[in-house]
Amino acid sequence: MTDPNRPFTDEERQGLYRAIHERRDVRSQFLPDPIPDDVLARLLQAAHHAPSVGFMQPWDFILIDSVPVREQIVAIFDQENEKAAKNYTGERQHTYRNLKLQGILESPINLCITCDRSRGGEHVLGRNSIVETDLFSTCLAVQNLWLAARAEGIGVGWVSILDQQQLANTLNLPEHVYPLAYLCLGYVSEFLDQPELQKKGWRSRLPLEELVHGNGWGAPSDNQELRSILTDRPDQAG
Template identity: 65%
Template structure:
């Protein structure tokens, strides 16, 4: 039952939080099964309903099925990943090279969500002080799609280890259109219970209480909030 605070019913809330907590970045578990058009349409519509600065809607969605195009993107990834690996020495370097960081050819569909930096003309409402709010808006479209995909049982993996100019070239993007998110999409054998990087021992989730502050960076967060957060489990959040 909803209360008069306009909140969702407990079951609806539980569904939303479940999508949030069980969403994963997927690289290793893709199945080849095609994504039905009606499901894909719902994901794209969810993305298109993201908030955007000045209602700019700077996104376009490239649906990339061609294996030739995907092979070209995979080659860009391989080069960029080799360069990235050089940042890590010794055991950390070996561990980095063992990580699987893309599912470009394993997933049945790739999707590039772009940001047209000129959409809406030179003065978009709300963008005067923070010019990059068009990029932020496009990230929110990605997140909408990612959560909707989880609810539909589809995995999404974000591949950012590619040179954006080279990627724009492969995808024939016009000048001023930025390839913000290159995504791999498909059904999966499983959703891992924790981020793949955490499972691989690369990096763990930070405790939320350590990230809360008060009125300024140097002020402590209210004690009651700290206690409430410390008492949460992800499941509790849906109650």
């Protein structure tokens, strides 16, 4: 184990920021190549080292390589995706229907990261005021896995257009376990230079300088140098 007090080298720092900026929600570029077990183990270990409120570690990891199970998930997606398409009309609906929003069967393996809402008992340190901290903690496990996957050259796609109760039933989850993230994992033909929804014209990244407030909502930060840097050096990584 390395010394946790050792400063990161410039190369290590740059690698972290590269993973953050080049992480993508992958839907269309999956290759059939399997993920080696040692690599998959590293991804799961990265997820398991996420921070959690009260150290409750509410996550579990369901690996799904069964085609019949994944076909059931696709059926749930198709049902919910049709409902979602009806939220839009005209050209916007046409654009929506032409978006690739899942790679459930194309990716070599799927992963459902769940949140056990009973883990840690009735009183978890730090959870008294905000009971959703178990969900927030599990989201951090998702992010850890996602960044580690990008560093390993593996794409991840989060499929959120799913009925959670139907998903829970399909995966035989206990009542107190919530299916927080259904992910598609696999090597990819390419990582896009910008998020796919931005590339397809659905939405663009918001300017960071417009999202930074000072000492309260709507007030500009008093740190003029920071404001100048954020304005003069917009995120070019997509």
